[in-house]
Amino acid sequence: MDTELTQQPTGGTASKTWSQRFESALHPAIARFNASILFDIELIEYDITGSQAHAKMLAHTGIISPAEGEQLITGLEQIRQEYRQGQFHPGIDAEDVHFAVERRLTEIVGDVGKKLHTARSRNDQVGTDTRLYLRDRIDQIRSQLREFQGVLLNLAERNVETLIPGYTHLQRAQPVSLAHHLLAYFEMLERDWQRLGEIQKRTNISPLGSGALAGTTFPIDRHFTAKELHFDDVYGNSLDGVSDRDFAIEFLCAASLIMVHLSRMSEEIILWASQEFSFVKLKDSCATGSSIMPQKKNPDVPELVRGKTGRVFGHLQALLVLMKGLPLAYNKDLQEDKEALFDSVKTVIACLEAMTILMREGLEFNQNRLGEAVAEDFSNATDVADYLAARGVPFREAYNLVGKVVKTSLAAGKLLKDLSMAEWKELHPAFEADIYDAIAPQRVVAARNSYGGTGFDQVRQAIQRAKSRIA
Numbered sequence: 001m002d003t004e005l006t007q008q009p010t011g012g013t014a015s016k017t018w019s020q021r022f023e024s025a026l027h028p029a030i031a032r033f034n035a036s037i038l039f040d041i042e043l044i045e046y047d048i049t050g051s052q053a054h055a056k057m058l059a060h061t062g063i064i065s066p067a068e069g070e071q072l073i074t075g076l077e078q079i080r081q082e083y084r085q086g087q088f089h090p091g092i093d094a095e096d097v098h099f100a101v102e103r104r105l106t107e108i109v110g111d112v113g114k115k116l117h118t119a120r121s122r123n124d125q126v127g128t129d130t131r132l133y134l135r136d137r138i139d140q141i142r143s144q145l146r147e148f149q150g151v152l153l154n155l156a157e158r159n160v161e162t163l164i165p166g167y168t169h170l171q172r173a174q175p176v177s178l179a180h181h182l183l184a185y186f187e188m189l190e191r192d193w194q195r196l197g198e199i200q201k202r203t204n205i206s207p208l209g210s211g212a213l214a215g216t217t218f219p220i221d222r223h224f225t226a227k228e229l230h231f232d233d234v235y236g237n238s239l240d241g242v243s244d245r246d247f248a249i250e251f252l253c254a255a256s257l258i259m260v261h262l263s264r265m266s267e268e269i270i271l272w273a274s275q276e277f278s279f280v281k282l283k284d285s286c287a288t289g290s291s292i293m294p295q296k297k298n299p300d301v302p303e304l305v306r307g308k309t310g311r312v313f314g315h316l317q318a319l320l321v322l323m324k325g326l327p328l329a330y331n332k333d334l335q336e337d338k339e340a341l342f343d344s345v346k347t348v349i350a351c352l353e354a355m356t357i358l359m360r361e362g363l364e365f366n367q368n369r370l371g372e373a374v375a376e377d378f379s380n381a382t383d384v385a386d387y388l389a390a391r392g393v394p395f396r397e398a399y400n401l402v403g404k405v406v407k408t409s410l411a412a413g414k415l416l417k418d419l420s421m422a423e424w425k426e427l428h429p430a431f432e433a434d435i436y437d438a439i440a441p442q443r444v445v446a447a448r449n450s451y452g453g454t455g456f457d458q459v460r461q462a463i464q465r466a467k468s469r470i471a
């Protein structure tokens with residue numbers, strides 16, 4: 001950032017953008033301070049597309065001639081090609097992407113280029129560009145979410161009957177199907193996908209034609225440009241049109257929630273990969289070593305995802321604070337929305353990509369260790385209580401009885417499966433020989449067959465539902 005701010009203009013002295021009202025040039029440090037070109041260049045293709053739609057509308061409404069409209073559109077297309085070929089490098093002197101494009105257009109097509117900004121302001125222009133940008137990025141992120149969901153679903157399908165300890169308070173609680181655990185994340189990502197779809201609808205409204213703040217004296221056709229740019233609607237109030245950034249904040253909320261989900265998953269993988277858990281092994285393609293400790297294999301990917309979460313939350317906070325005190329309508333403060341938005345978009349895209357790869361090919365579940373983990377504790381204690389409750393003993397009474405037997409077993413260094421039939425009978429006469437089956441891990445999980453539970457039948461149904469959702 002610092003280096004960017006101190007970078008020198010590449011285009012010589014600042015060109016006069018302002019009206020004759022200004023007599024002297026901007027102080028070079030102020031020009032640098034004011035400029036957004038170093039980051040809003042990200043919007044260039046959307047700026048060009050938006051300007052082409054505007055030019056077409058100006059010709060359509062007779063505000064400029066059809067020939068002039070054609071010249072503008074063709075000139076703008078040339079800038080797009082120059083940019084794509086790496087031949088367009090506007091400097092600080094251009095101030096922002098909008099001026100940079102307009103200036104280059106005038107170099108290409110001559111004086112007619114100066115007609116492009118008729119009936120438009122950078123205020124409605126930048127709002128248009130940002131919405132077009134975000135609309136596209138939302139499409140991209142939603143398809144990444146779908147891909148990630150597919151990877152989780154695939155992994156789930158292969159692990160319906162793989163058991164893993166389920167936790168509450170990070171204390172072993174009840175064993176669950178590994179597929180059930182993975183599908184919990186599928187559900188979170190499903191909400192993320194839906195949420196982004198809803199936000200995209202509110203993003204896809206055109207502010208173009210709001211002018212600087214009050215509309216324009218020209219007979220423009222706002223619905224024409226909206227249709228050209230595939231917006232669903234136009235802002236009904238020009239002041240709101242140029243100053244609304246709700247869509248960006250909503251996106252940052254959604255991005256923050258995506259990061260919450262990825263970060264929780266990351267935290268689990270980090271725990272699972274530790275020697276203490278040893279539930280997963282990281283494959284070499286997705287792990288790194290230590291420069292000093294030769295035995296180390298580090299979960300850098302989930303750690304970085306967990307770490308990057310903070311910056312997205314920070315950007316959300318920044319934008320909320322940015323907006324809260326702004327009087328209507330446009331204020332230059334709004335230029336600050338871009339880096340927050342762009343960085344969040346890039347962070348979410350990068351994290352989704354890395355986590356998808358990690359889950360697809362970077363982990364190996366340690367089946368032996370998982371099998372031991374669900375057999376070596378008292379996580380079947382609820383099932384003993386349920387056993388009695390199903391035979392008429394009030395649940396609370398059963399719960400107290402089992403608490404007692406857990407205590408004596410712990411003291412004797414035994415697990416519930418090690419109790420003799422006589423010990424069970426002594427605890428309660430309702431116990432029969434089938435208690436041993438009832439507390440075996442596989443049975444314990446299979447038996448939780450309530451809708452949405454971890455029972456294998458339920459998990460198989462959940463997989464089918466998930467499949468049809470992403471089909």
Ligand code: ARG
Pocket residue numbers: 036040096098122123126330332334335336
């Ligand atoms: N670079 C500006 C931004 O990002 C464009 C709009 C400038 N408008 C203005 N009235 N100075 O917000």
